[in-house]
Amino acid sequence: MSLDKNKHLSNVLESHKMNHVDDLLAKYKKKREEVKDALAVKFKDEIVTRAINSGSYAKHDAVNIKYDLDLCQPFKRNSFDTLEDMADAVFNYFNDEYEDDDLVKFKTRKQRVSTGITFVVDGDEIQMDIVPGRELIKDDYTETNRLNLYVRPKLLQEASSTQTNIQKHIDLIKGKSDERNVIRLLKIWKVNKSKDRVKSFLVELITIRAFDNCSDIPNDQWGKLKMVMEYIRDNIKTIRLEDPANSNSVVSDTMTDSEKNNFSYDMELMLDHLEADADNLKIYFAVNDEFDTSDDEDKKAAALDISRSGVIQKPWCNN
Secondary structure: OOOOHHHHHHHHHHHOOHHHHHHHHHHHHHHHHHHHHHHHHHOOOOEOOOOEEEHHHHHOOOEOOEOOOEEEEEEOOOOOOOHHHHHHHHHHHHHHHOOOOOEOHHHOEEOOOOEEEEEEEOOEEEEEEEEEEEEOOOOOHHHHOOEEEEEOOEOOEOOEEEEEOHHHHHHHHOOOHHHHHHHHHHHHHHHHOOOOOOOHHHHHHHHHHHHHOOOOOOOOHHHHHHHHHHHHHHHOOOOOOEEOOEEEEEHHHHOOHHHHHHHHHHHHHHHHHHHHOHHHHHHHOOOOHHHOOHHHHHHHHHHHHHHHHOOOOOOOOOO
C-alpha cells in the first residue's frame, strides 16, 4: 500500500510541535528572563528598552529538534563610539562578569552578529544568542524598530555592519500558517540531513516567495510542500531574496553559487525519489520518534472500525 503523504506529513508536524518540550522550554524561558534582567541592570544607561525576543520561537516556526530562544538588545544611538565597541561590551560582560552557576564560561563565544552563551540546567544544555543592535538615529528605535548590527570578520570577509528590524522579521511570517508548516518541514529536513549551509531565514523567504508567486496553491499539505520544493529547484540559482528590513542586504547572496546548485539538486533528487517511491518521504521528512503518537491513533481507528463492524477479534492460539 502506497504511503499516504498527507497523513505522514501531518504526523511529522505533530511530532515536532513545541508543546512536547514544554518542561524544557520553561527552563529556557526562565534563563532568558534572567539574561534580560542582567542586561537591563548592566547597561541601564545605554539601552533603549529591555531586550526583545527573536529567533524561530518568536516567529512561531520552530521545531522541537532544533530551535532557539534568542534575544536582541537595542542600544541608544550614542551609547558607544562604534558598533564594534557595543558588540565587544556585550561579549566581555558575559565572558568576564556575568555570574550564574549554570553558565558554561568557556563556551561563551563571539559570533558574526551575536554573543553566544551556554547554560547547563538539570543536565540539559541551553544555548542562547544575544544580538546587540544600535539605533540608526537618536530616539528612532521606539518608532521604527530599526537597528544597526556589527558584523564580525570571517575568513576573507572584513568586519562590516548591517541594518535589521527584528519586528519586521516576526511580522513577515505572522498569520501565514500554511507557509509556516512548509518552513517547519524544510527545517526538519535541514536538521536531519545536516544541511547547515541552508540558512533558516533564506528558507523562510523563499517559501513565502513561492506562495506569493503561485496562482493556484494546492489544498493539501503534500501539494504545498511539493510546490515549494519545485520552486526552490527551479529558482534558487537565480533568485534575489532581500531582507525585508534592509533591501541592501541580499540574503540569497549568503550562499555561494556552488551551495545554490547543491540546494537545487537536493530538491530535484528528493522530488525524483518521492515520485519513484512515496515511502522515501519517511527518510527525508522523518517523524520525531520521541513524540510519535501516530501508531496509537492508527490502533484507535482500527479498533473503532472493528467495533462498528460488530466483528470481535480473538487472539491466535498455538495448538
